[in-house]
Amino acid sequence: xxxxxxxxxxxxxxxxxxxxxxxxxxxxxxxxxxxxxxxxxxxxxxxxxxxxxxxxx
Numbered sequence: 001x002x003x004x005x006x007x008x009x010x011x012x013x014x015x016x017x018x019x020x021x022x023x024x025x026x027x028x029x030x031x032x033x034x035x036x037x038x039x040x041x042x043x044x045x046x047x048x049x050x051x052x053x054x055x056x057x
Contacts, residue, residue, distance in 0.1 A: 007032045 001009075008028040015023065 004029065004032050004036070007035075 008025070008031075011032060012023070012025070012028045015028075
């Protein structure tokens with residue numbers, strides 16, 4: 001099982017515990033994909049900021 005599938009399973013379990021039962025398995029995978037893309041963007045943004053800060057010093 002790959003990381004995305006494991007994360008989707010964790011998300012599904014957590015949402016089910018909170019009463020969300022209406023999503024299809026593909027919905028959980030899609031949500032995880034969006035989250036990973038957003039995290040990558042944040043990581044790149046933070047790296048760029050750190051680089052800018054180092055250049056200013």
